[in-house]
C-alpha cells in the first residue's frame with residue numbers, strides 16, 4: 285500500500301540481499317522510522333518487543349530470522365536452536381510456527397552450504413504468497429460490502445474493525461482491511477469505525493493506514509462499539525485473527541469477543557478475515573490456544589506524542605494490572621470467514637478448504 289503516495293510493503297529485502305527492512309511499529313503513527321534486521325536476535329527482539337507485529341508479518345520476520353541464523357551456522361543443531369528461539373518470541377499467532385516449520389521443512393533436506401540462501405528465498409516466497417492471499421481475501425470480502433451498499437442505497441456502509449489487521453500487520457493489503465481498500469477503490473461509500481484497541485492502541489495504526497488511503501473513518505474508544513451497534517450505526521464488523529482453531533473458534537486481539545457478542549445481540553454480521561496460514565487444524569478449539577500475557581506496564585501507561593511531537597508515556601495507575609493480549613470468539617458468533625479460498629461459513633467448510 286502507500287505511505288505519502290509511495291507504494292511500500294511492511295517488509296523488504298535490503299540492498300545487500302541478506303538483511304531485511306521493516307517499519308518500527310512502536311513509533312507509528314507518530315514517527316516513520318525504518319529498522320534493519322540482520323541477525324536472529326534482531327528478528328527475535330523485534331517480534332517480542334512488537335517493533336514488528338501482526339500475525340502474518342511476524343511469521344514473515346521469523347522466516348527471515350531463521351535464514352539469518354543459517355548464514356551463521358547451517359548445521360541441524362543450529363537450525364533447531366534458532367527455530368526454538370524464534371518460536372519463543374510470541375505464543376499466540378500460529379503464523380509464527382507455520383512460517384518457521386515451512387522454512388525448516390524446506391531446508392533440512394539440503395546440504396548445509398545451501399541452506400541459508402534457500403531459507404532466504406523461501407522467506408521471500410512466504411511474503412509474496414501473503415500478498416496474494418490478502419488480495420484474494422479482499423476479492424472474497426468485496427461482494428459482502430457491495431451487497432450492504434446496495435441495501436443502503438448510496439449511503440456509506442459503516443464497518444467496525446478492531447486492532448490492526450491492515451497492511452502493517454501483514455506483508456501488504458492486510459486481511460480485514462483488504463476488502464475495505466478494494467471497496468473504497470471500487471467507489472463504494474464507506475465509513476470505518478476504528479477501535480482504539482487498548483493497551484497497545486493498534487487502532488491508531490489502522491487510522492494511519494486508512495488516512496493514507498483516503499478511506500473515511502473515525503477512531504473510537506474500545507467501549508463505544510456496543511452503543512454504535514444499538515443505534516444502528518454499524519452495518520458489519522470485520523476483524524483479523526491470530527489463530528483459527530479446528531472448530532472455527534477465533535483467537536484475536538483482546539476485546540474482539542465483546543464486539544462479537546454485541547454484534548450477535550444486534551443482528552450485525554461479524555466476519556473474520558484470515559489467510560490459510562492462520563488456520564490451525566492442530567488446535568482443536570479456542571480454549572487450547574495459548575493466550576499471550578504481556579507486561580502490566582502496557583496497561584499502567586499510555587504512550588503518545590505531545591503537541592510538539594515528542595514521544596511521551598503517561599502513567600495511569602500504580603496498581604497491579606493484568607494484560608491478556610488476545611481473547612477467543614466462539615465460532616457460534618462468526619457469520620463467515622473471509623479467506624483466500626473465498627467466503628467460508630463454518631468449521632467443516634474451513635477444514636475442507638484449508639487443511640493440507
Ligand SMILES: CSC[C@@H](O)[C@@H](O)C(=O)COP(=O)(O)O
Nearest residue numbers: 337338339447449453524525537
Ligand atoms: C492480520 S493481523 C490479525 C491479527 O494479528 C491482529 O488483529 C492482531 O491481533 C495483532 O496483534 P499484535 O499483538 O499487534 O501482533
